[in-house]
Amino acid sequence: MAEENQALKDFTEKEYEYGWSVDIETDELPKGLSEDTVRAISEKKEEPEWLLKWRLKAYRHWLTLKEPKWAHVKYPEIDFQDMIYYSAPKNKPEISSLDEVDEDMLKTFEKLGISLEEQKRLMNVAGSNVAVDAVFDSVSVKTTFQETLREKGVIFCSFSEAVKDHPDLVRKYLGSVVPYTDNYYATLNSAVFSDGSFCYIPKGVRCPMELSTYFRINAMNTGQFERTLVIADEDSYCSYLEGCTAPQRDENQLHAAVVELVAHKGAEIKYSTVQNWYPGDKNGKGGIYNFVTKRGICTGAYAKISWTQVETGSAVTWKYPSTILKGDNSIGEFYSVAVTNNYQQADTGTKMIHLGKNTKSTVISKGISAGFSNNSYRGLVKIGKNATNARNFSQCDSLLLSSTSGAHTFPYIECGNKSAKVEHEATTSKVGEDQIFYCNQRGLDTEQAIGLIVNGYCKEVLNKLPMEFAVEAQKLLSISLEGSVG
Amino acid sequence: MSEAMTTSILSELVSGAKSANSFKGIRSEAEGFLADSRIPSKKHEDWKYTNIKRLFDNGLNLVSANDITFNSVDGVEVYWSTNEELVGSTAIHSKEAHAALNTSLFEKALVIRVKKGAQVNEELILQQVIKLNDGEFSATRVLIVVEDNASLKCQHHYSGSPQNSSLLNNLTEVFVGQNARLELNYVQEIGEGNLMTTTEVECQRDSNFTTNCVQLYGSLLRNNVNIRLKGENVETHLNGFYMLNGKELFDNHTLVDHLVPHCESNEIYRGILAGKSTGVFNGRVFVHRDAQKTNGYQSNNNILLSDDATMNSKPELEIYADDVRCSHGSTTGQLDEDAVFYLRARGLDEFGATALLLTAFAGDVLKAISSEILRSELEDKIQNKLKEMRA
Numbered sequence: 001m002a003e004e005n006q007a008l009k010d011f012t013e014k015e016y017e018y019g020w021s022v023d024i025e026t027d028e029l030p031k032g033l034s035e036d037t038v039r040a041i042s043e044k045k046e047e048p049e050w051l052l053k054w055r056l057k058a059y060r061h062w063l064t065l066k067e068p069k070w071a072h073v074k075y076p077e078i079d080f081q082d083m084i085y086y087s088a089p090k091n092k093p094e095i096s097s098l099d100e101v102d103e104d105m106l107k108t109f110e111k112l113g114i115s116l117e118e119q120k121r122l123m124n125v126a127g128s129n130v131a132v133d134a135v136f137d138s139v140s141v142k143t144t145f146q147e148t149l150r151e152k153g154v155i156f157c158s159f160s161e162a163v164k165d166h167p168d169l170v171r172k173y174l175g176s177v178v179p180y181t182d183n184y185y186a187t188l189n190s191a192v193f194s195d196g197s198f199c200y201i202p203k204g205v206r207c208p209m210e211l212s213t214y215f216r217i218n219a220m221n222t223g224q225f226e227r228t229l230v231i232a233d234e235d236s237y238c239s240y241l242e243g244c245t246a247p248q249r250d251e252n253q254l255h256a257a258v259v260e261l262v263a264h265k266g267a268e269i270k271y272s273t274v275q276n277w278y279p280g281d282k283n284g285k286g287g288i289y290n291f292v293t294k295r296g297i298c299t300g301a302y303a304k305i306s307w308t309q310v311e312t313g314s315a316v317t318w319k320y321p322s323t324i325l326k327g328d329n330s331i332g333e334f335y336s337v338a339v340t341n342n343y344q345q346a347d348t349g350t351k352m353i354h355l356g357k358n359t360k361s362t363v364i365s366k367g368i369s370a371g372f373s374n375n376s377y378r379g380l381v382k383i384g385k386n387a388t389n390a391r392n393f394s395q396c397d398s399l400l401l402s403s404t405s406g407a408h409t410f411p412y413i414e415c416g417n418k419s420a421k422v423e424h425e426a427t428t429s430k431v432g433e434d435q436i437f438y439c440n441q442r443g444l445d446t447e448q449a450i451g452l453i454v455n456g457y458c459k460e461v462l463n464k465l466p467m468e469f470a471v472e473a474q475k476l477l478s479i480s481l482e483g484s485v486g
Numbered sequence: 487m488s489e490a491m492t493t494s495i496l497s498e499l500v501s502g503a504k505s506a507n508s509f510k511g512i513r514s515e516a517e518g519f520l521a522d523s524r525i526p527s528k529k530h531e532d533w534k535y536t537n538i539k540r541l542f543d544n545g546l547n548l549v550s551a552n553d554i555t556f557n558s559v560d561g562v563e564v565y566w567s568t569n570e571e572l573v574g575s576t577a578i579h580s581k582e583a584h585a586a587l588n589t590s591l592f593e594k595a596l597v598i599r600v601k602k603g604a605q606v607n608e609e610l611i612l613q614q615v616i617k618l619n620d621g622e623f624s625a626t627r628v629l630i631v632v633e634d635n636a637s638l639k640c641q642h643h644y645s646g647s648p649q650n651s652s653l654l655n656n657l658t659e660v661f662v663g664q665n666a667r668l669e670l671n672y673v674q675e676i677g678e679g680n681l682m683t684t685t686e687v688e689c690q691r692d693s694n695f696t697t698n699c700v701q702l703y704g705s706l707l708r709n710n711v712n713i714r715l716k717g718e719n720v721e722t723h724l725n726g727f728y729m730l731n732g733k734e735l736f737d738n739h740t741l742v743d744h745l746v747p748h749c750e751s752n753e754i755y756r757g758i759l760a761g762k763s764t765g766v767f768n769g770r771v772f773v774h775r776d777a778q779k780t781n782g783y784q785s786n787n788n789i790l791l792s793d794d795a796t797m798n799s800k801p802e803l804e805i806y807a808d809d810v811r812c813s814h815g816s817t818t819g820q821l822d823e824d825a826v827f828y829l830r831a832r833g834l835d836e837f838g839a840t841a842l843l844l845t846a847f848a849g850d851v852l853k854a855i856s857s858e859i860l861r862s863e864l865e866d867k868i869q870n871k872l873k874e875m876r877a
Contacts, residue, residue, distance in 0.1 A: 070531065383818075385793060385794075398803075398805070400805070400807075400808035400810075401808070402808060403775070403778070403807060403808045403809070404775070405806075405808065406804070406805060406806040407803075407805050408802070408803060408804045408805060409801075409802060409803040409804075409814070410800070410802050411800065411801060411802075411816070412798070412799075412800050413797075413798065413799040413800065413816055413818060414796065414797070414798045414799075415788070415790065415796065415797045415798075415799075415818040416793075416795075416796040416797075417790070417793055418790035418791060418792055418793050418795065418820050419793075419820055420790075420818065420819065421817075421818070421819040421820075422816075422817060422818040422819065423815070423816070423817045423819075424799075424801070424814075424815060424816040424817070425813065425814070425815040425816075426801075426803060426813060426814050426815075427811075427812065427813040428803055428805050428810060428811075428812040428813070429810065429811050429812070430808045430809055430810075
């Protein structure tokens with residue numbers, strides 16, 4: 001027991017590995033939010049009139065909204081005036097090669113734990129097959145492999161470039177899945193979003209490489225509001241990865257992103273996230289508020305959207321990647337591992353809205369809570385009246401690693417068609433003593449045993465991650481869970 | 487959700503409301519709570535799928551409580567009271583608006599008491615025939631006390647044919663003593679009326695509490711069951727079966743509150759929905775930090791017979807202890823075609839085959855009812871309703 005306690009102590013006292021910041025000169029707007037802030041952001045980004053109007057509409061709507069309180073999370077009131085809404089590295093590189101990138105910034109990438117592989121990719125090392133768009137504070141600094149992608153007709157660039165180069169596409173799809181009126185944070189994002197990634201896969205194209213975005217909040221008191229828009233035209237395919245880190249700071253920082261996916265007839269989008277924002281220290285001080293709206297729509301028949309997420313960071317997570325299954329025979333998937341430790345709180349899950357006939361969805365959610373954390377699954381499965389033969393299977397398991405943590409399940413199941421089949425099951429338990437004993441007997445210490453059991457427990461989800469991320473995610477999990485037996 | 491309500495809320499909601507002289511303490515608490523709250527609208531999480539507010543929109547008149555009749559059973563004291571101490575001691579009236587409304591407006595409480603150690607074998611049957619006219623509101627109150635080492639089986643049968651825009655609000659408080667046993671069965675068949683029932687239960691150590699609720703007819707039936715496990719080693723079972731047709735809306739909300747270690751709860755709710763009906767199930771299992779070694783199980787299965795029927799199911803687990811085994815499951819779908827085909831191949835017509843399978847589906851819940859008489863009555867009623875659903 002003493003050994004276990006020590007192991008637990010080691011784990012709970014484990015410090016955030018990505019907690020550092022780099023002094024890069026930034027171009028910031030002053031703190032505060034008003035119509036002027038919105039106009040200033042739009043002006044800085046040299047945006048067209050329609051986009052500014054859209055932002056302003058969102059801002060005015062936001063003023064009429066109240067912060068949502070229904071999630072199973074507690075945090076102090078956010079002061080939206082005490083925050084910087086735009087921060088850009090001063091020397092925004094107009095680069096063709098990495099040599100031109102600010103050296104400090106390169107160091108930033110180097111310091112990102114994920115950078116060993118990514119560095120190579122950023123540097124266009126031959127043989128690498130991931131195109132990366134890195135978002136640093138509020139702006140996108142580097143998008144690689146644009147050339148290779150262009151050959152195939154794939155557009156992958158920062159959001160601001162897309163606004164300039166492909167205004168028609170942006171205008172057509174922006175807000176089509178998550179309208180600016182959607183919810184408090186999505187509306188705020190619509191008003192002040194600074195950058196993000198844009199991706200368009202033309203008809204019949206299978207994107208030759210993984211597309212990837214890295215988000216990092218660097219500057220102090222900065223909120224990060226990025227917007228991702230992925231459009232897969234008919235019969236195309238793409239796999240999109242997203243990673244996040246932030247430096248260690250005492251005060252909480254807000255991250256309110258919006259992700260919109262559009263899958264046309266026969267298209268498939270696979271969207272994977274490894275979220276490792278700074279979770280706050282062991283007393284629950286600091287950390288990122290991760291209030292994200294992610295939603296995809298299968299507009300045409302046989303379209304497919306698959307969400308995979310590994311959530312280990314953030315002080316508070318509030319995130320429900322959802323899929324609207326509009327096209328007949330379309331498919332939605334959601335695979336999630338959420339780990340909370342210390343005073344972290346996560347309220348995450350998915351919404352599967354079945355509208356078309358023969359639509360299918362699968363939800364697999366694995367929650368792991370340790371320390372004093374709270375981990376909730378909240379999900380909606382809605383079968384519309386016309387969704388004949390719709391099928392859903394949901395499984396939400398929770399694992400408790402300490403007697404002071406909490407695990408909760410709040411599924412909403414609304415079924416309006418008799419031919420639909422909807423199943424939901426959930427279990428909550430702790431790691432079995434017999435399982436640990438079995439491993440101990442075979443020469444594994446308790447720490448390794450826990451790692452093994454937890455990795456096995458999450459396998460179903462980790463298997464869904466693209467290779468590049470699976471390794472990283474597994475590492476992240478085992479770091480997070482070292483010896484965490486209570 | 488309009489203007490904040492004042493202390494006059496009672497007379498606003500229900501005309502003819504006046505504060506009675508009895509139970510002054512709890513009534514003033516309830517009125518205080520009502521003053522700060524309002525009848526919940528659909529924006530209220532617990533009322534998301536059920537619009538109760540519309541019943542109050544045209545104003546309701548308070549009428550005297552309809553009598554509850556009961557049989558005489560050896561070993562059980564049953565009497566009407568205006569001063570029984572335990573009434574209101576669960577304090578549910580300071581948590582829920584509808585319970586507060588009941589507490590403010592009931593006239594007298596029906597007290598059922600089984601003394602220490604008394605084993606009662608005969609079933610106590612409460613018959614409540616509701617005769618409310620349009621626009622009428624009535625509140626009834628029941629208190630069941632099963633003292634230490636005693637046991638009781640009780641049935642509360644709601645029937646009658648109240649008119650469409652009337653509302654009956656019943657609140658039952660239940661105290662199950664140490665090592666006591668109670669089986670509490672509800673049958674709800676009230677034609678077109680609206681019924682709101684709340685059962686608030688407190689179980690002491692080593693006790694055993696079972697409740698079965700069968701809902702057959704009603705325009706709107708809302709059934710809240712909250713069970714608080716206050717002593718260790720309690721075993722509790724909650725079962726429900728509901729059949730809906732036409733535009734009926736039945737809503738079951740349950741809470742099992744595990745406050746202490748070593749308790750077990752089992753919950754099975756099943757339903758069949760036809761016509762344009764709407765079913766709601768919200769089952770919550772709450773395991774507190776201290777409630778280690780809890781076993782909690784919950785399942786909700788629904789069969790839809792029509793495309794216009796809707797089922798909203800929300801099984802919830804909220805767990806703060808780590809050494810627990812809790813699971814829940816929820817399914818919504820239709821009958822297995824293969825099973826129907828199997829029976830038809832053996833000479834049953836389509837209705838016969840469906841009815842047989844649906845009866846078996848109900849059987850898993852009904853078997854928890856120990857009274858054979860009640861069970862066979864219910865089986866007949868279920869057959870009748872199945873025939874109506876076919877029409």
